Amino acid sequence: MKEEVKEQLIKRLKSLLWRAGAMIVTGLVVWASENIAMFELPPSITVLLGLMLGEATKYLNTNKSK
Numbered sequence: 001m002k003e004e005v006k007e008q009l010i011k012r013l014k015s016l017l018w019r020a021g022a023m024i025v026t027g028l029v030v031w032a033s034e035n036i037a038m039f040e041l042p043p044s045i046t047v048l049l050g051l052m053l054g055e056a057t058k059y060l061n062t063n064k065s066k
Helices: 003-034 043-061
Strands: none
């Protein structure tokens, strides 16, 4: 297999895995938001979890290559 074809295949596979992971996380967030009352968490913990998720997504969206 040519090197450039192999690189393209690896890039597409990484993209597929990234998108599948994003869909799984989205599904989990939707499930949690629909069933948050089941956890019986105080509102302050719910807000804290939301802020932590916001920071996690900010970290994932920053450019790490220097």
